[in-house]
Amino acid sequence: MEFAKMNELRNLANQEGVIFFYNGYFSQKVLLAVGDTIKLKFQSEDEDRMTGKKVFSIFVEQVQNIIRYSNDTLTGDKEEGEMRAGMVVIGKEPARKKYYVSCANYVSDSAVARLKNKLEELQTMDRDAIKKAYREKMREETEEESKGAGLGFLEIAKTASEPIEFILQPEGGGKHLFLFKSYI
Amino acid sequence: MEAMFVEGTESTPEIRVEASGTISISGESFPENVTAFYQPFFDKLAELEAAETPLHVDFRLIYFNSSSVKVLFNLFDRLESLGANGRQVTVNWHYQEDDDTIMEFGEEFSEELEHVTFQLLETKG
Numbered sequence: 001m002e003f004a005k006m007n008e009l010r011n012l013a014n015q016e017g018v019i020f021f022y023n024g025y026f027s028q029k030v031l032l033a034v035g036d037t038i039k040l041k042f043q044s045e046d047e048d049r050m051t052g053k054k055v056f057s058i059f060v061e062q063v064q065n066i067i068r069y070s071n072d073t074l075t076g077d078k079e080e081g082e083m084r085a086g087m088v089v090i091g092k093e094p095a096r097k098k099y100y101v102s103c104a105n106y107v108s109d110s111a112v113a114r115l116k117n118k119l120e121e122l123q124t125m126d127r128d129a130i131k132k133a134y135r136e137k138m139r140e141e142t143e144e145e146s147k148g149a150g151l152g153f154l155e156i157a158k159t160a161s162e163p164i165e166f167i168l169q170p171e172g173g174g175k176h177l178f179l180f181k182s183y184i
Numbered sequence: 185m186e187a188m189f190v191e192g193t194e195s196t197p198e199i200r201v202e203a204s205g206t207i208s209i210s211g212e213s214f215p216e217n218v219t220a221f222y223q224p225f226f227d228k229l230a231e232l233e234a235a236e237t238p239l240h241v242d243f244r245l246i247y248f249n250s251s252s253v254k255v256l257f258n259l260f261d262r263l264e265s266l267g268a269n270g271r272q273v274t275v276n277w278h279y280q281e282d283d284d285t286i287m288e289f290g291e292e293f294s295e296e297l298e299h300v301t302f303q304l305l306e307t308k309g
Binding site: 035 | 194215282285292
C-alpha cells in the first residue's frame with residue numbers, strides 16, 4: 001500500500017473515531033489478544049466500567065460469529081482452532097458520542113435468507129421483546145445450524161443501546177457481504 | 185469421589201468441585217468450544233449427583249458469552265432436578281457492584297429454581 005493511501009486510511013479512521021480496526025483472519029487467539037487490549041483501553045479511559053464491559057461483550061459475540069460462520073475460511077470446519085476472515089471496527093462515533101462495534105464478513109448465499117429474517121425480526125423488537133425472546137431461546141434446544149447457543153445476536157441486541165443495523169449485499173461467487181453495526 | 189480443580193484462563197473460568205459437595209465457578213467464560221470445555225465438569229457433576237452430600241454452588245463470574253449462558257442454564261436445570269428429588273441444594277450468585285448484566289442473569293437463572301435455596305450477593309468494589 002502506498003504511503004498516501006495509508007495516510008488516507010489513517011485519516012478516515014481518525015474521522016470515524018476508530019479505536020481498533022482489524023481486517024483478516026480471526027481465531028480464538030486473536031480474539032484473546034485483542035480482547036485484552038480493549039479491556040486495558042477502557043480501564044485507562046475515564047469511562048463507566050460497564051460501558052467497557054458492554055463493548056467487550058459485543059466484540060466477543062461478533063468475533064466468535066466470524067470464527068464460526070464466515071464463508072472465508074483458512075481451516076474449514078473444526079471443533080477448535082478455526083480461522084475465518086472478517087473485519088471488525090470499534091470506535092466512538094464523534095457525532096453521537098457513542099461507542100460502536102461493527103463487523104463485516106462473507107456469508108454463503110444459502111445462509112442469507114435465514115440471517116436476514118432473524119435480524120429483521122430483531123430490529124422490530126423493543127427492549128422487553130428482546131429480553132422475552134432471549135428467555136425463550138435460552139430454554140430451547142440448540143438449532144442445528146448453530147455452533148453456539150443461537151443466542152449471539154440476541155445477546156448483542158440486548159446489550160446495545162440502539163437497534164442493530166445491517167446490510168447483506170450480493171458479491172457473486174455464491175456469497176454475500178454481511179455488514180453489521182451496533183451502538184453501545 | 186476425587187476433587188476436581190480446573191485452573192482459570194483469560195477465557196475459561198476456574199472450577200473447583202470438592203467431594204464434600206461444594207462447587208465454585210469463577211472468572212470469565214468465552215471458550216471457543218463451550219461444550220468441550222464444560223464436558224469434564226458435567227461428568228464430575230454426574231458423580232456428585234449420584235452421591236448423597238448436600239450441594240453448594242458458588243458462582244463468581246465476571247463475564248460470560250452467549251454460548252456459556254446456555255451451559256449455565258442447563259446447570260441450573262440440573263440443580264433444580266436434584267432439589268426436586270429431595271437433595272439439599274444451595275446456590276450463591278455473586279455479582280460485582282453496578283454490574284446489572286450479571287445480576288440480571290442471576291435473577292433470570294433463579295426463576296428456574298423452586299427446590300433450591302438461591303442467594304443473589306453483591307460484591308463491593
